[in-house]
Amino acid sequence: MNITLVGIDVAKTVFQLCCANEHGKIIARKRLQRAQLLQKISQILPCTIVMEACGSANYWAREFEQLGHTVKLIAPQYVKPFVKGNKNDYRDAEAIVEAAQRPHMRFVTHKTVEQQDLQSLLRIREMYVTMRTRATNQLRGLLAEYGHAIPQGLATLRKVLPKLYDREVINGLSVQLKALLEQQYNTLLQLDQEIAVCDNKLKAFVKKDDRCERLMEIPGIGVISAAALVALVGTGAGFKNGRHFAAYLGLVPKQHSSGNTQKLLGISKRGDEFARRMLIHGARSVVIRSKNKPSIRSTWVERLRNEKGINRACVALANKNARIAMAILLSGERYQEAA
Numbered sequence: 001m002n003i004t005l006v007g008i009d010v011a012k013t014v015f016q017l018c019c020a021n022e023h024g025k026i027i028a029r030k031r032l033q034r035a036q037l038l039q040k041i042s043q044i045l046p047c048t049i050v051m052e053a054c055g056s057a058n059y060w061a062r063e064f065e066q067l068g069h070t071v072k073l074i075a076p077q078y079v080k081p082f083v084k085g086n087k088n089d090y091r092d093a094e095a096i097v098e099a100a101q102r103p104h105m106r107f108v109t110h111k112t113v114e115q116q117d118l119q120s121l122l123r124i125r126e127m128y129v130t131m132r133t134r135a136t137n138q139l140r141g142l143l144a145e146y147g148h149a150i151p152q153g154l155a156t157l158r159k160v161l162p163k164l165y166d167r168e169v170i171n172g173l174s175v176q177l178k179a180l181l182e183q184q185y186n187t188l189l190q191l192d193q194e195i196a197v198c199d200n201k202l203k204a205f206v207k208k209d210d211r212c213e214r215l216m217e218i219p220g221i222g223v224i225s226a227a228a229l230v231a232l233v234g235t236g237a238g239f240k241n242g243r244h245f246a247a248y249l250g251l252v253p254k255q256h257s258s259g260n261t262q263k264l265l266g267i268s269k270r271g272d273e274f275a276r277r278m279l280i281h282g283a284r285s286v287v288i289r290s291k292n293k294p295s296i297r298s299t300w301v302e303r304l305r306n307e308k309g310i311n312r313a314c315v316a317l318a319n320k321n322a323r324i325a326m327a328i329l330l331s332g333e334r335y336q337e338a339a
Contacts, residue, residue, distance in 0.1 A: 003028065006041075006049045006069075007096035009089045010057055018093035019044075024101050029090060042067050050100040052076045052092075053108040061110035073108040074099055109238030111231075118205060118231040122224070125198035126274065132191040139184055146173055161185045202227050211235070214328050217335040219297070220282035220321050228275045229325055236330045242323025249276045251319040267315060276318070283317035284310075296338045 002021050009016040015037050019028040032040055037060075041049070046068040051057045053073040061071040074096065082095035099105055111119070136157055140150050148164065148171070150157055164171060165181040173181070206212035206223050215226040239245045246252055250270035256263045269276070287305055290298040305313040328335060 003044055004047050005097055005100060006044065006047060007093045007100065008049060008051045008060070009092040009096065010051050010054060010060060011089070014089070016089035016093040018090065018097050020097050026094065026097065029093070031089070038063060038067075041069065046070070048072060048100070050074060050096050052079055052096060058111045058116060062113070071110065072100065073110055074105065075108055078106060107238075109234070112234060115231050115234055118227055121198060121201055122228055122231060122274065125195060125202070128191050128194045128198065132188060132195070135184060135188060135191070139181070146177070158188065199223075211329060214334050215325050218321055218324055218328070220279070220286040220317060221325065222282060225278040225282050228278050232272050232275050233326070233329065236326050239326055239330070241330070242326040245326040246319045246322040249279070249322055251276060251279070251315060251322055279318040279321055280314055283321060284314045286317060287313050
């Protein structure tokens, strides 16, 4: 059998292979357990292997490339239209093969180990921040039931809690609740420490990474945003230009047009939600501080803010920063402020 293309439906323990020849005809299909997969792929002559860009796909892509194969990943939403009839593993693998043969199909570049390490660090930090936010919101809600309305701000809560669980202070709180508050206060301190550890690791990474240093020269991109972009795209080799990257991140309008009627909606919000959110948060900090600054960029931001409102201005600036970031990654140049 002259296998030139293999579509693999990736799962946790069971994998479905669908093999095609140079004419696109399905010539073999195989259902394998996890322990059998690498052995089977090693028996196939070097060819193109295609998978959906889903959980563990980056790992398998690296393993298959070490065996001499060319690996491509496709976003799941581009595979779904090719699934015929009812969904099952075989039809999913067959749909991957058919999608991969389309002349204008878009593929995803798989991540390196370094990118995944960085992404894992960002995700773990985000988990700690989410846990801290949930804990503080819960504490505010619980204390409100006892007549204690805590002002907004994490620093305020840290300052007030020790006074509330102080056994020597009579404030209407029972001994049992004070013990719970003290326990939660210690939990918050532990979460603060874990977040600080992650922040220090991120700062150490961006300090030694030239890509991050160049990205951080863009107003509105800081340590977390730069690390998120590098973790997501690496050198940017999978993108044609900045417009392509901005569309991938979902920072462009959705379109619902027909004939001569052009209708643009809100942003599409496709791609990586974390990177998009960090770019918008960074842009917001620039928009807030842009007033009365003499630069061309600040003048543009202020005009957009006055005409369209602060939220649209933030998204527009995030779109611009995404384009500039991709141009910097692809060209290797440094950021230059508009004259």
